[in-house]
Amino acid sequence: MNITDYMQAVGQQARAAAAVLASAETAAKNQALHAMADALLAKASWLQAENAKDLSAGRAKGLDSAMLDRLTLSDKTLAGMAEGLRQIASLADPIGSITDLNYRPTGIQVGRMRVPLGVIGIIYESRPNVTADAAGLCLKSGNATILRGGSEAIHSNRAIAACVQDGLTAANLPANCVQVIETTDRAAVGELLRAKDYVDVIIPRGGKSLIERVSQESLIPVIKHLDGICHVYIDDEADLAKAVTVALNAKTHRYGVCNAMETLLVAETVAAQILPVLAAKFSEKGVELRGCPKTRDYLPAANAATEADWSTEYLAPILSIRVVTGMQQAIEHINQYGSHHTDAIMTENYTKARHFLRVVDSSSVIVNASTRFADGFEFGLGAEIGISTDKLHARGPVGLEGLTSQKYIVLGDGQIRL
Amino acid sequence: MNITDYMQAVGQQARAAAAVLASAETAAKNQALHAMADALLAKASWLQAENAKDLSAGRAKGLDSAMLDRLTLSDKTLAGMAEGLRQIASLADPIGSITDLNYRPTGIQVGRMRVPLGVIGIIYESRPNVTADAAGLCLKSGNATILRGGSEAIHSNRAIAACVQDGLTAANLPANCVQVIETTDRAAVGELLRAKDYVDVIIPRGGKSLIERVSQESLIPVIKHLDGICHVYIDDEADLAKAVTVALNAKTHRYGVCNAMETLLVAETVAAQILPVLAAKFSEKGVELRGCPKTRDYLPAANAATEADWSTEYLAPILSIRVVTGMQQAIEHINQYGSHHTDAIMTENYTKARHFLRVVDSSSVIVNASTRFADGFEFGLGAEIGISTDKLHARGPVGLEGLTSQKYIVLGDGQIRL
Structure with a gap:
């Protein structure tokens, strides 16, 4: 032929x-x-x-x-x-x-x-x-x-x-x-x-x-559709009960999918309170945690995250965690290391929610819900041929x-x- | 440097x-x-x-x-x-x-x-x-x-x-x-x-x-934006007075623009009636006519169109004319020789207008108006960076x-x- x-x-x-x-x-x-x-x-x-x-x-x-x-x-x-x-x-x-x-x-x-x-x-x-x-x-x-x-x-x-x-x-x-x-x-x-x-x-x-x-x-x-390096940022004004539920779902609902969370960002002022709770739940599910130095202050059992971790799509029961000073640093982290796929903020603050939606440059930007919702069926498209991480023509x-x-x-x- | x-x-x-x-x-x-x-x-x-x-x-x-x-x-x-x-x-x-x-x-x-x-x-x-x-x-x-x-x-x-x-x-x-x-x-x-x-x-x-x-x-x-090989098709059920006005405008309003008509298609049954009227008006404006053999039966003074004429963007006072059996042949001609830019039908027939709009594969498809309207300002966009003849992302x-x-x-x- x-x-x-x-x-x-x-x-x-x-x-x-x-x-x-x-x-x-x-x-x-x-x-x-x-x-x-x-x-x-x-x-x-x-x-x-x-x-x-x-x-x-x-x-x-x-x-x-x-x-x-x-x-x-x-x-x-x-x-x-x-x-x-x-x-x-x-x-x-x-x-x-x-x-x-x-x-x-x-x-x-x-x-x-x-x-x-x-x-x-x-x-x-x-x-x-x-x-x-x-x-x-x-x-x-x-x-x-x-x-x-x-x-x-x-x-x-x-x-x-x-x-x-x-x-x-x-x-x-x-x-x-x-x-x-x-x-x-x-x-x-x-x-x-x-x-x-x-x-x-x-x-x-x-x-x-x-x-x-x-x-x-x-x-x-x-x-x-290239990478899905998705983040959840837990703000200092988050409802922490919702934040725990959503973070757990975003990571553990399914591991091998593009809209699973790969990196968790936590505001410094709530880190001491929420990280041990989350770590216990992730541990129950067998998720390996890799943290920044500040994360390991609160979670000494976590492995140390390397620079490469922030841009790795694990597609596996592994989660990198970084403690940030606040929303601005979270947004900078997401726009720098993320893959512009799906990123979420957990906050009850109206002004922060509005700002996050505007400036995060991802195909799906979420307030107070799991990254796992980024999906043609969940979005009501009825069907999906894929998720585009491009900007031209079709996005998301x-x-x-x-x-x-x-x-x-x-x-x-x-x-x-x- | x-x-x-x-x-x-x-x-x-x-x-x-x-x-x-x-x-x-x-x-x-x-x-x-x-x-x-x-x-x-x-x-x-x-x-x-x-x-x-x-x-x-x-x-x-x-x-x-x-x-x-x-x-x-x-x-x-x-x-x-x-x-x-x-x-x-x-x-x-x-x-x-x-x-x-x-x-x-x-x-x-x-x-x-x-x-x-x-x-x-x-x-x-x-x-x-x-x-x-x-x-x-x-x-x-x-x-x-x-x-x-x-x-x-x-x-x-x-x-x-x-x-x-x-x-x-x-x-x-x-x-x-x-x-x-x-x-x-x-x-x-x-x-x-x-x-x-x-x-x-x-x-x-x-x-x-x-x-x-x-x-x-x-x-x-x-x-x-590549070519603008635009057509006007005058149907046998066209309002011939409108058709003459629109065809003249589409060709002679400006010659060097992408939305100017380059080929006129005329239904056989109205060719004898409309072609001499149009030819007189185009002649007044100094437009050279190049016709298919049937066109030249009605307009012996027109030059003979070659196969290359049907896919030429003149951007000049030259017009190719083809007599077609009806709308179906007009559509086939447009989809074959055109550049998918802007194409118009002149007809008073509701069903034909509806069909033409659906099946002509061009970035602007027009019923009973000049091709010269294909323009960001005329379409109400307020401004225009160009006219896309692509399909992905932006069209028209x-x-x-x-x-x-x-x-x-x-x-x-x-x-x-x-």
């Missing part, structure tokens, strides 16, 4: 499908989503047989059990994928929505209509369920998709793509609205990242090294709207420029 | 200034804009003396009279620049604006707050007035700016930048909120386009070759809002994820 020719064909097919999909009726898109879900369930045993090929290759390659677990298409995974597609069908269609349609002094009406981006390239790692999720979100938002999954999931991804394409065909939509790259050749990724004429945006989903490679190489705009959790653009529309009755 | 070191210093200074500017008060930004305008007027004779250096160097270099005209800082140009800055001061401040703040079932409130992009790099050609316009728009939207003008305007741009920095200082804002690159070395442009750590977005303003170079080389996202005329992003804000009273 000539990879350049193959990828050009994939790109041209995606562009042609996108032109049809851009003005597809909402009913057809929803019908396709339900038909995809039906196909995933109807063909479960075939999907699992294809998945078994990936699993046995993965075991032979020595993948660890966590990776094999992510790779497995269990009955529960398949049911979850089908349910996810049906949920996307139930969301409002963003495409064609018109806002701000206002008369101008010239008599024309000017407004904005929501439109798809076009063709979205998605590059992801071993979880094959992304194939269905991403295809569903892109389809509902009127975009054609080119999916490039990990080579260790190739049989699973191809099989899922076949079910997705069955669903598209059932709704009389072009099967090429969703294409899975058929080759595991790494050169195909390079071609995808250079396919400016056929692909409008690239969304990488996976570990940091994947995302860095994609960002470096891509000639196409990338919507990416990206749902259907983040996969769209807006064009201007003008309605007149013969007006001309004078 | 070591260009790499110099550009790194410029980038670091811009990043530091942006951090201050992001939460600057509206009053301070407006004060700076008025003080800049005052400085431009107070220092008019000095600005014109600096400008004279560029003009005499330009004449020695053999610049043509149109270029020298664009380069000249006349009293009128300076008054226009000052007035433009005062108008930007009068616009609402987009920064900090909160929208869609709603309660979620968990009890948290989630909304979005408008924030600056950060640091904007602007690369432009010979018009020195861009220095003040762009600085003003970026300042009001809370962004630091790095400006790189054409080498033929270097003395003028430095002098304008000095006035701009006077204004910033008068309002106690960092002078580095607006920096003009002091060297004419072309390597500085390359450094700017690679300064990912310091620059968030690049906006090129100028001719096609500049914009293509910037797009090719930039490692930073680019908001760009880009005003203050296009220079901003949105972060999520969450207000709670101790909520945790369950």
Whole structure:
């Protein structure tokens, strides 16, 4: 297979499908989503047989059990994928929505209509369920998709793509609205990242090294999620009971997620009171604490934090703690060491809350609630393709709207420029 | 001067200034804009003396009279620049604006707050007035700016930048909120386009070759305006009197602008009636007509259009004309040959108007009005830094809002994820 020719064909097919999909009726898109879900369930045993090929290759390659677990298409995974597609069908269609349609002094009406981006390239790692999720979100938002999954999931991804394409065909939509790259050749990724004429945006989903490679190489705009180095700052005017509950939840609700707290900042005047309480609770959960020198004055059992700790995303039961002089130092710490993802303040002071919301430069800024809320579902987007730490186009959790653009529309009755 | 070191210093200074500017008060930004305008007027004779250096160097270099005209800082140009800055001061401040703040079932409130992009790099050609316009728009939207003008305007741009920095200082804002690159070395442009750590977005303003170079080389996202190949389609159900007026305005109101019509599409059944009327009017204005074979059946005096004409932006008194079978062929022509800038239909048919608005993939889609309306002022944005033909982030005329992003804000009273 000539990879350049193959990828050009994939790109041209995606562009042609996108032109049809851009003005597809909402009913057809929803019908396709339900038909995809039906196909995933109807063909479960075939999907699992294809998945078994990936699993046995993965075991032979020595993948660890966590990776094999992510790779497995269990009955529960398949049911979850089908349910996810049906949920996307139930969301409002963003495409064609018109806002701000206002008369101008010239008599024309000017407004904005929501439109798809076009063709979205998605590059992801071993979880094959992304194939269905991403295809569903892109389809509902009127975009054609080119999916490039990990080579260790190739049989699973191809099989899922076949079910997705069955669903598209059932709704009389072009099967090429969703294409899975058929080759595991790494050169195909390079071609995808250079396919400016056929692909409008690239969304990488996976570990940091994947995302860095994609960002470096891509000639196409990338919507990416890099680090989640999230902070909770406990102010001297915090309600300390709330602060303990929120800090505990932010760290221990789940460890391996991007919106988990990695660094706790505590105002000096409340440190003596709150740190021992928190340390006891973190200790119960088995969380390792790494503190600044002042923290260790109150918590002698904590390990010493190094400079590197402040910019480390642990994704693990480890927490760095720094005692700060007050909100101003907390904000400076967050804007310097954080990843502009999600940061929270615990305070009952109105003026401080207002200031923190304004000046903290993160995609989600929170007052008196857990960082774990930074999530498309919790924010009410209905679904999420990822959390963007970029500023351009989409910032924070990206749902259907983040996969769209807006064009201007003008309605007149013969007006001309004078 | 070591260009790499110099550009790194410029980038670091811009990043530091942006951090201050992001939460600057509206009053301070407006004060700076008025003080800049005052400085431009107070220092008019000095600005014109600096400008004279560029003009005499330009004449020695053999610049043509149109270029020298664009380069000249006349009293009128300076008054226009000052007035433009005062108008930007009068616009609402987009920064900090909160929208869609709603309660979620968990009890948290989630909304979005408008924030600056950060640091904007602007690369432009010979018009020195861009220095003040762009600085003003970026300042009001809370962004630091790095400006790189054409080498033929270097003395003028430095002098304008000095006035701009006077204004910033008068309002106690960092002078580095607006920096003009002091060297004419072309390597500085390359450094700017690679300064990912310091620059968030690049906006090129100028001719096609500049914009293509910037797009090719930039490692930073680019908001760009490429071609304006705009169409008017006269439907068989158009009000022909309106259609004649609008087509004439779209072509002849100004020739050298991106929203001028370059191709006229006419439905077959009205071609015999309308083409001779239009041809007579275009002939009065001295517009050269280039027609498809069917057009020339009705207008034997028209030149023959070649395939290349359909994708040419004339920016001149030349118009290509194609007779089409109806709206469907018109839409196919527009989506194939157009530049997704601005396209209009003339029709009295409700269903066709609704369909055209939906399926034409352009940044501005117009029913029964001149393409010349595609403009930030006409659309009510108050000001415009350019017209984007991209889809990601900003599409169509880009005003203050296009220079901003949105972060999520969450207000709670101790909520945790369950």
